[in-house]
Amino acid sequence: MGDKPLILAVDHNRRNLELMSQLLSQESYETVTVGSLEEFDQVLNERTGIKLALVDIAGFDRSVWERCERLRAADIPFVIISPRQSAALSQMGLEYGARGVLIKPLTVKELLGVMRSLL
């Protein structure tokens, strides 16, 4: 499956993860999904070859930023998905190394566009 880029999707909401992986597999991406910080850590420790991460920060506490720093350290580009328009959150996300901040609800077209530009 080497030709399918591996995408890490992080979301506290299971249904969101389902929809996201549905969309990504339709678009011929390989997806690994993560619903909690523990899983997040596990994946960061064990998986390699992640090309891009999509991190929905809703439902996580501040420690999600530590994982973002790990992503940056591992040279994995990532996009923050924020539940609302907030300058402070966007600012923080970008400080921790995010390549961009997307506001929910996402439109499929926009999301795919952003992903393509980062891969």
Added chain:
Amino acid sequence: MLQQRLSTGIVGLDEVLHGGFTPGRAYLVRGGPGTGKTTLGLHFLTAGSANGEKVLFITLGEPEAMIRQNAESLGFDLSGIAFLDLSPTPEFFAQVETYDIFSPAEVEREPTTRKIVEQVERLKPSRVFIDAMTQFRYLAADPYQYRKQVLSFLRFLVERDTTVLFTSEGSAEAPDADLQFLSDGIIHLEYAPEGRTLCVNKFRGSDFLSGRHAMRLGERGMEVFPRLMPEVYWREFALETISSGVPELDELLHGGLERGTVTIITGPSGVGKTTLGLQFMKKAAGRGERSVVYTFEEGVETLLARCEGINIPVRAMMERGTLSVVKVEPLRYTPDEFAHLVRREVEEEGARIVMLDSIAGYRLSLRGEDLVGHLHALSKYLANMGITTLLINEVEHITGEFRATEVGISYLADNIIFLRFLEMGGELHKAIGVLKKRVSDFEKSLREFQITRYGIKVGRPLTDLRGILSGTPELVGK
């Protein structure tokens, strides 16, 4: 060339639409909650399935089970109707984790569209009812997308020769002007305090009966009573005169009353107006003709008993079908519904004389406004159909200065016959006279009028009295 039409399943609505829907078009039914949109759709679909057509009900709000239950209690046979239930399931609510990462438009539209396309391709229905189209609004990212989607959806159906009926829950908060523009016709349902109405605002490629028509949602679903447009109805009839059966009365009228005319019989209470009208019906029954009396105040039994007492054999006439006495309950009908009753009598039962007892009763008993206007339309219709119409008008004044009618309806009448009380030598007498007769000449003198147990008696012209119209006549000195 006469267009082929598709019955709506409602007789009155077919009439309003000059035959029904044009096949392969999309029609909008709009109206507030409880105005009968779904009922109209059920009529539309069952009319198709009764014809052996394939029909599809797409529901986006109310679940199928509930629709079935309601429809069956109204007596609809849903066995031939296919359902596509796109209403939210209870599991949807129980799913704790609902999504928020994409908008519903992104997530739900595709599966919804796919289900519809699959079902339509498989069933190839000739009629589709969509309840309610406005639900699709939430599946569109913006109004432009919505409009485009609805248009292409309708085109998808119409290209398959499907006739589409779709509903809209139009309100100030969620306007449906866009749907109105892109439909081929609009049926607007309304529920006002004076009754339910149906109004066609648009009907591409055909004429229709304009204005608000009375509508009733009852035990058998929806009934529509098209507004009476007298000019639409017309039939050939001989301009003959019908006799009253009382020679002196015929003399007074120079033969009797003509067919296709409206006669107002006016006079104070108890003078014998109704009896006079029934006298014409008695004679007509002898010729085998049918008459109808609509009584607004008096009970049927009292009327019958009264007539029997004066040698008008109403019961025998009713048994033979030459007379029908209908009691109109107060506030039961709107003028359009009442006109519908009368039309049925005229067009199906072949009634030749129609009497409304009385004009005041008509105005008090029917719901709605502009009752004189409606009465005018009804009279005009009856005249066009060659019916002899008798309108009973009660004047409040027993004696005193003469007046013909009090509510400004004299203009309705071709003929005005008046009855009044006279005081002569300390005795109460009655007199009958003719005030107006459009088609023929008439006797200008008054005659004495009596109601006996042998029937109506009209005496010789009262030419030796003067000042009759004042109520206290004097003998002309000889």
